[in-house]
Amino acid sequence: MTRRQERLFVLEASSGGRLFSVNTDGTEKKVLVTGCRIPDGVAVDVVAGHIYWTNMGIPSENDGSIERVDLDGGNRTTIVPSGATYTPKQLHFEATGRKLYWGDREGMRVMRCDLDGSNVETLVQTGQGENDRRDETKWCVGVTVDPVGGHLYWTQKGPSDAGLGKILRTGIDLPAGESAAERGDIEVLFEGLPEPIDLELDLAERVLYWTDRGDPPRGNTVNRSPMDPPAGQRTPEILLTHLMEGIGIALDTDGGRMYVTDLAGNVYATDLDGSNRREILILQGNLTGIARAVLPAGTRV
Incomplete structure (x- = not known):
């Protein structure tokens, strides 16, 4: 009997830009796509058989831009054309609403679209024009969605190692009569x-996880916090340290594992509390x- 396959899909921004997949122990690496223009965020829709x-x-x-391929790397298609988003960063596939969400860094916004690239929307706009674009505190990077609670979460990373980063949340949809630049339902969770x-969410346990590429001791880490803590008790728990500029994170909540990438080319596998750390790929x-x-x-x- 053929068993189901558990795979990791990873982006590599150097070497011409590549998308590859591996088993969760780092074996059987397969390059699926080359020639990506500084790829940053990746998401998989198993039901439709697509990687974005x-x-x-x-x-x-x-x-x-945003592109899509089949699970084996075939049928490469651009769904959000060049210039429809400024500098798209981390990407989230929301299975309930069948939407893609992403942070647009220099665009200073959080966006979404349908899975074929249609209905591109701006949900949050943190700045406008060239003067605002130079203010890195307005840059949106990471994004994830809680369809049950009805919230959109995102990061504004701030300048490198400046200690000005934020995690925020707002409603998934724009409130009636409000604009992406002036919506009254935005909460600052961490600053x-x-x-x-x-960002990643464990929706069953109501826990928020995130990577931080800033300076130690709080940077170069993976962190977590309850999504709905008692008032005034938002204190990040540091799970992993000594990353070499941590970027991506993916959770296996059923198996109690998480997978993390850094810019030095490493993929780490650990338990959800950060224990049993193992480098499954290095210098990639x-x-x-x-x-x-x-x-x-x-x-x-």
Whole structure:
């Protein structure tokens, strides 16, 4: 009997930009796509059989895009064309609403679209124009969604190692009569963080996880916090330290594991509390986004 396959899908921003997949122990690496324009965020829709990723393009230019391939790397398609988003970063596939969400860094916004790239929307706008674009505290990077609670979460990382990073949340949809630039339902969950990047949610346990690529001791870490803590008790718990600029994170909540990438080219596997740390890949180039998927038996990868 053919068993289902558990695979990690990882982006590598150097070496011309690549998307590859591996088993969760780091074996059987397969390069699926090359020639990506600084890829950053990746997401997998197992039901439809697609992998999605963002291309930052040239960060100073409005030329970002989002692409899609089949699980085996075939049928490469651009769904959000160059310039429809400025500098797309981390990417989230929300299975309930069948939408893609991403942070647009130099675009200073959080965006979403349908899975074919249609209905591109701006949900949060933190700034407008070139003067605001120079203010890195307005840059949106990581994103995730809680469809049960009805919330969208994102990071604004701030300048490198500046300790000005934030994690925020708001409603999934724009309130009636409000705009993305002036919505009254935004909450700041954390501020003064070194440089928060990617986000993931354990919806069953109501826990928020994130990577931070800023300076130690609070940076170069993986952190977590309850999504709904008692008032005034938002204190991050540091789970992993000594990353080399941590970027992507993917959770296996059923198996109690998480997977993390850093820009030094390492993929780490640990328990959800950060214990039993193991490097399953090392020196793979500048690694950015990571996603985990359980594929049906017989799926070709």
